Amino acid sequence: MTGSVQLGRDDAGRRYDVFHTDCPARDMVDHVTSRWGIWVLISLRSNDLRFFELRESIQGISEKMLAQTLRALVQDDLVWRTVEPTTPPQVTYGLTEFGGHVSEPLVELFDRITRRLPSPATGRPGRNGAA
Template identity: 45%
Template sequence: MVTTSPQAPADGDPYRADCPTRRILDRIGDRWTVLVVGVLAEGDARFSELRRRIDGVSQKMLTQTLRALERDGLVTRTLYPEVPVRVEYALTEAGRTLQGPLEALREWSILHLGDVAESQQAYDRAG
């Protein structure tokens, strides 16, 4: 269940710079967040699997993204005391609620890829 913090304003306004919703939108709008949530939507994953599946993400950016998502309560990190130690990441209940909206964005980007590319080329030619 997703709840609001007692300090959070009940009527969040992401258009105000000081509103906490702005930071949440920054987090979920980040490209690495979108991709990490997409992979974790398929099931728990180890760091190395996330890095392999998300082409182009550096170790540093993946680490930062996972830590931020964990801090925000969207991802859990589970350490298994094995030799060698195994760490897995999973979406929390709140993180799972992002799957639908982020999947819609992914599908939109695929559907409109050609239109956007054409617009970019036309803009560049006119510039």
């Protein structure tokens, strides 16, 4: 097995080695594909949301996990955060342009999966697949 070369953004036309443990892209992939990262990105696809609206839209997520997930996604420049200096402060989140691009295939994946599942009302398979 040959050694792995770490590539940077300045290496035009070359990609990061995401299989290398020190690759910065690997951390971002981990954040996007984390248990809650996917749901945050999908939830923010249609609207910018305040913290509690986002928490309500993702059933089962705790405030702590939402805060940690948002912090990582903001740091990765996938999500933006705005604080309005009110009492209490109003914090709003939305997708950056990059976050919008990254979330597109996640929504497509979600759509493919839900089309394959049985219809909730009838128990029959979705439009394009068999059970």
